[in-house]
Amino acid sequence: MASQVLSKPAAVETTTPAKPGYKLLCGTGNRPLAEEISRQLGLELTKATCTRFADGEIFVRLDENIRGADVFIVQPTNPPAENVMELLLLIDAARRASAARITVVMPYYGYSRQDRKDQPRVAIGAKLVANMIQTAGADRVLGIDFHQHQLQGFFDIPVDHLYARPVLVNHYRKKKLADLVVVAPDVGAAKMARGFAKQLDAGFAIIDKRRPKANVAEVLNVIGDVNGHACLIVDDMIDTAGTVSEASRALIKLGAREVYVCATHALLSGPAKQRLSEAPIVEVTVTDTINIAPERRFDSLHVLSVGELLAKAIRFTHSDQSVSSLFD
Structure with missing residues (x-):
C-alpha cells in the first residue's frame, strides 16, 4: 500500500489589534x-x-x-x-x-x-x-x-x-517684587505660605483671625513684620473673599507698601467680586481649576492656567x- 503523506495545514496569520491609547x-x-x-x-x-x-x-x-x-x-x-x-x-x-x-x-x-x-x-x-x-x-x-x-x-x-504652587510662584518670580513678605491668612494656611516664602526668597507672616460663623472672618493680629514691605497673601481658595479683603486692610494699616493676593481655587461666591474690587489689593491671581463666569470677573483679577x-x-x-x- 502506498504511503500517504499528510501535509501540514497552512499557518493562519493572526493580527493582534493595537491596544488603544x-x-x-x-x-x-x-x-x-x-x-x-x-x-x-x-x-x-x-x-x-x-x-x-x-x-x-x-x-x-x-x-x-x-x-x-x-x-x-x-x-x-x-x-x-x-x-x-x-x-x-x-x-x-x-x-x-x-x-x-x-x-x-x-x-x-x-x-x-x-x-x-x-x-x-x-x-x-x-x-x-x-x-x-x-x-x-x-x-x-x-x-x-x-x-x-x-x-x-x-x-x-x-x-x-x-x-498649583509652581504655576503661581513662576508668576511672582517674573514680577520681581522687592522686599516681599508672604502672608498666611490663618494658621491653617501657614505651611502653604511658608513654601511660597521659601521659593520666592521672601519674608513670612501669619494673620491671627477668628471666624465667628461660616464665611465671616475677623482679623485680630498680624504676627511678623510687614511695615514697608510688599505683601502676598496666599490661600488655597477664595470663596466670599471676607478673609483676604479684611487681611489686606489690616496689612495696609500696619504699613504694608502694597498687597497682592493669590489662590488656587476661585469660587468667588456672593459678595466676593465687590469685596475684592473695593479692597486695597493690587492684583488677585488665581488658577483656572474652576471656570470663572464673566459676571464674576473684575479688573484686578488675573487667571493662570494649570492645563500644562x-x-x-x-x-x-x-x-x-x-x-x-x-x-x-
Whole structure:
C-alpha cells in the first residue's frame, strides 16, 4: 500500500489589534480647562453628549469607542451639585463602555471643607463624595490643592495630589517684587505660605483671625513684620473673599507698601467680586481649576492656567511614570 503523506495545514496569520491609547473626556463643569489640557497633550477630546431632560435630569452618552482605553475624565465638583452627578454618570458610562482604567481628574474637590464632624449630627460631605466616585467605578484620582492633605485618605484608590504652587510662584518670580513678605491668612494656611516664602526668597507672616460663623472672618493680629514691605497673601481658595479683603486692610494699616493676593481655587461666591474690587489689593491671581463666569470677573483679577501641569500628570500616569516631580 502506498504511503500517504499528510501535509501540514497552512499557518493562519493572526493580527493582534493595537491596544488603544488614552482618551480624554470632560463634562460641562470646566470645558475650557479640558480644552487647554487637550491642546497641551495634542489629543482631541473624546466626543460625548451631556444634556438635560425637560425635568432637569442629566443624560450622558459617550459617542466614541473607548473599549480597552485608559480614560481620563476632567470634571471639578464645585457647585452646582449637578457637577458631581455629571462626573458620576461619566464614570459609569466609561466603565460600562469597557474602559481599561478610569482616572478622575478633579481640579477642584467640591465639599472638601466638610471633612470632619465638628458639630453634632452633621454629614461628612468630603467622605461621601469620595465614596460615590469610587462606587461609580473610578480607578484613580488626580487633584490639585485639596483643602486638607488628609482628604487623600478618604479614598481607597490611588490619589495623586498636585500643587498649583509652581504655576503661581513662576508668576511672582517674573514680577520681581522687592522686599516681599508672604502672608498666611490663618494658621491653617501657614505651611502653604511658608513654601511660597521659601521659593520666592521672601519674608513670612501669619494673620491671627477668628471666624465667628461660616464665611465671616475677623482679623485680630498680624504676627511678623510687614511695615514697608510688599505683601502676598496666599490661600488655597477664595470663596466670599471676607478673609483676604479684611487681611489686606489690616496689612495696609500696619504699613504694608502694597498687597497682592493669590489662590488656587476661585469660587468667588456672593459678595466676593465687590469685596475684592473695593479692597486695597493690587492684583488677585488665581488658577483656572474652576471656570470663572464673566459676571464674576473684575479688573484686578488675573487667571493662570494649570492645563500644562495636568497634561504632564496625565501623560506620566498613562505611561506609568512617577508624577512626584510635579508635587513641588
